[in-house]
Every structure is written in C-alpha cells, then in structure tokens.
Amino acid sequence: MQLHTSNTIFGLPKLPARYASLVMPFLLSILMTCVISAVSTLRSLGWSSGFVHAWLGAWGISWLFAFPTLLMALPVVRKLTGYLVRST
Numbered sequence: 001m002q003l004h005t006s007n008t009i010f011g012l013p014k015l016p017a018r019y020a021s022l023v024m025p026f027l028l029s030i031l032m033t034c035v036i037s038a039v040s041t042l043r044s045l046g047w048s049s050g051f052v053h054a055w056l057g058a059w060g061i062s063w064l065f066a067f068p069t070l071l072m073a074l075p076v077v078r079k080l081t082g083y084l085v086r087s088t
Helices: 017-045 051-084
Strands: none
16 A cells, blocks of 8 residues: 555545544545445435435435434444554
C-alpha cells in the first residue's frame, strides 16, 4: 500500500490529523447508511420508479441519526474493543 504524501486532494488542502476522529465516523456513517437504507428500501419497494427518491430520503434521515450516534458510541466501542482484543 502506497502512502499519499501530497498535502492536497482534488486541489483542496487536506485536513490536519487532529480531525481524523471526525472524518472516520463521517465517512463510515455515509457508507453504512447508504448500504443499509438501499437494502431496506429495496426490500420495501422493490425496483420501482420511485426507488431512488425514496432511498435518498431514507438515506438522509438515517445519516442524520447515524453520524452523531457514531460520534458518541466510538469511544465506548474503542474501550470495549480494548477489553476484547489482546495487545501485541
């Protein structure tokens, strides 16, 4: 795996390392709510003409709950993981 040493991404400056604790749950919440809301919407509506509209609405609402939940739960999950995983 190659490390990226550039200080920009898409022509914009990268965020300082101190923001990693916000960026990781932000990206994770986007990915997870995208997948789960798509599966749930597909199960409810099937491949219908209104699927994309309903899915995006469900995605937005679920993300509004998921991101703050991840921010609050992540420290607890890290601590629980520390109890369950042996350090090398």
